[in-house]
Amino acid sequence: MDNLKRQVGIEAAKFVKNGMVVGLGTGSTAAYFVAELGRRVAAENLRITAVTTSSVTSAQARKLNIPLKDIDEVEAIDLTVDGADEIDQTLNGIKGGGAALLMEKIVATYSKDYIWIVDESKMVAHLGAFPLPVEVVPFGCGQLFRLFEKSGFKPTFRLDDKGALWLTDSGNHIIDLHMNEISAPEKLARLLDDTVGVVEHGLFNDMVKTVIIASETEGVKIVT
Numbered sequence: 001m002d003n004l005k006r007q008v009g010i011e012a013a014k015f016v017k018n019g020m021v022v023g024l025g026t027g028s029t030a031a032y033f034v035a036e037l038g039r040r041v042a043a044e045n046l047r048i049t050a051v052t053t054s055s056v057t058s059a060q061a062r063k064l065n066i067p068l069k070d071i072d073e074v075e076a077i078d079l080t081v082d083g084a085d086e087i088d089q090t091l092n093g094i095k096g097g098g099a100a101l102l103m104e105k106i107v108a109t110y111s112k113d114y115i116w117i118v119d120e121s122k123m124v125a126h127l128g129a130f131p132l133p134v135e136v137v138p139f140g141c142g143q144l145f146r147l148f149e150k151s152g153f154k155p156t157f158r159l160d161d162k163g164a165l166w167l168t169d170s171g172n173h174i175i176d177l178h179m180n181e182i183s184a185p186e187k188l189a190r191l192l193d194d195t196v197g198v199v200e201h202g203l204f205n206d207m208v209k210t211v212i213i214a215s216e217t218e219g220v221k222i223v224t
């Protein structure tokens with residue numbers, strides 16, 4: 001699996017050219033992309049500016065001497081590369097397994113080009129087997145949890161290793177919805193967008209145009 005993740009990370013880095021502003025995703029697959037960019041910055045004198053999607057990725061980029069800027073300091077983001085938790089046949093996806101969905105969606109929204117890199121296990125017929133992360137404001141999140149329960153969304157609060165409510169980089173909590181199958185992702189996205197207390201959700205509908213997939217049998221392929 002790590003080898004497949006490394007392959008797509010390296011493949012995606014080939015899209016990065018001198019002078020670009022690059023959005024750096026979060027997660028174990030995106031980390032291979034960031035590592036390859038760091039290698040190219042050192043070995044090839046690749047000149048880029050990066051915007052990151054989490055404190056974890058920022059820390060990795062700093063270690064690799066990849067120049068970073070705040071998202072509001074750059075004019076535009078040329079390309080963002082990120083991982084995903086599930087992708088269906090229409091290239092709608094679920095993200096946020098690493099709890100970075102809010103910053104990931106903001107960076108993706110302001111990117112001219114957006115690529116997901118995944119191993120083949122992430123490609124699914126229907127979204128929903130992976131629990132859908134929803135980032136919620138701490139105030140009233142117990143009420144929101146009960147609303148999700150009543151709606152049949154089977155919520156669980158995400159906890160940290162000490163059993164406390166997970167705190168995102170933006171100081172919010174995560175509720176994971178165990179829906180099993182999401183038959184209408186657009187409808188669910190609209191409902192969550194309209195729910196008070198929801199900051200953002202992990203449905204990334206119609207956002208990505210290119211997915212780089214690695215499989216044991218077929219190698220690396222690019223789907224658009």
Ligand code: 5RP
Nearest residue numbers: 027028029083096097098100
């Ligand atoms: C983080 C994310 C990740 O991109 C997603 O969870 C995939 O991670 P990994 O590459 O480790 O499987 O959305 O919030």
